[in-house]
Amino acid sequence: MTRIHVTVDGVAYSDEVEPRTLLVHYLRQSLGKTGTVVGCDTSNCGACTVHLDGVSVKSCNVLAVQADGHEVTTIEGLAEDGQLHPVQQAFHECHALQCGYCTPGMIMQACDVLKDNPDPTEAEIREGLEGNLCRCTGYHNIVKAVQQAAGQMRSASSGSGETADATEAAEVSA
Ligand code: FES
Ligand code: FES
Numbered sequence: 458m459t460r461i462h463v464t465v466d467g468v469a470y471s472d473e474v475e476p477r478t479l480l481v482h483y484l485r486q487s488l489g490k491t492g493t494v495v496g497c498d499t500s501n502c503g504a505c506t507v508h509l510d511g512v513s514v515k516s517c518n519v520l521a522v523q524a525d526g527h528e529v530t531t532i533e534g535l536a537e538d539g540q541l542h543p544v545q546q547a548f549h550e551c552h553a554l555q556c557g558y559c560t561p562g563m564i565m566q567a568c569d570v571l572k573d574n575p576d577p578t579e580a581e582i583r584e585g586l587e588g589n590l591c592r593c594t595g596y597h598n599i600v601k602a603v604q605q606a607a608g609q610m611r612s613a614s615s616g617s618g619e620t621a622d623a624t625e626a627a628e629v630s631a
Contacts, residue, residue, distance in 0.1 A: 461525040465490065466534025474521045480514075481505040483521035484531060492532040492561050496590070503589030506562035507531045513569035515562075515588070532561035535568070543613070544568050544606040553602035555593035563589050567603045575611055579604070 458473040465488055472487055484490040484507070493516060496504030500518040507516045508530040516529075535542040541549070544567050554560045563586065570577060570585035577585065582603045583596070591599065 459522050459525075461522055463521075463524045463526070464528045466529070466531055476520070476522055478521040479517055480507070480509075480519040480521050480524055480529070481516035483524075484516060484529070490531050490533055494558060494561060496558060496562075496592075501590065502559070502562070503566060504559050504562040506565040506589065508565060508569065511572070513566050530565075532565060535564070542568065543609045544571070544603065547602040547606035547609065548599070551598050551602035551605055553595065553598040555591075555595050559589060559591045559593075563591065563599055567599075567606065570603070571607055571610060575614070576607060577603070 459476050460471060460473050462469065462471045464470070465484065470488065472483070474483055474487070481493055481495055484493050485495075493507055494504045495517060496502035498517050500515050503515060505516040506513050508514070509519065509524060510527050511530075535545060542564075544564050548554060548560060548564060553563075566586055566589050567582075570582065574581060574585070579600055582600050586596075586599065586603070
């Protein structure tokens, strides 16, 4: 067993883990962070996506010991002061989910895409999410939600008070 010190969703943890323990299993089984889910265990689906020091990673492809000394954010740590993150809110408003299994990973990946590119084209959003699979194939509304969130986040950061460009979002092609 190896002791790790990791901050998850703003809380510091110190735990003994087996060196082979995957980060996703540590999050779910040791910390009860079941919002992060396993869809494949082979780094294909992206359902397990979390942020490691602010960058999205597939947590089934990272060992818990690799997170030692680092900061992890899961879907459960995204909301602040009881307010959904703009990407979470947009997924809700755009009905960007069906069964919801891919949703935590999609949202975490979308946040990473928007951090690097606050004003992505539809093609750039689709490319940014290409490592995340939706078995319900609801990609149209997912892209629409990311566009809406991008508009809201740009407005918030500019302080202009403008509302998201809903027209632009509605024009996303299937
Ligand atoms: S469970 Fe990690 S990529 Fe599918
Ligand atoms: S909403 Fe069902 S897998 Fe994406």
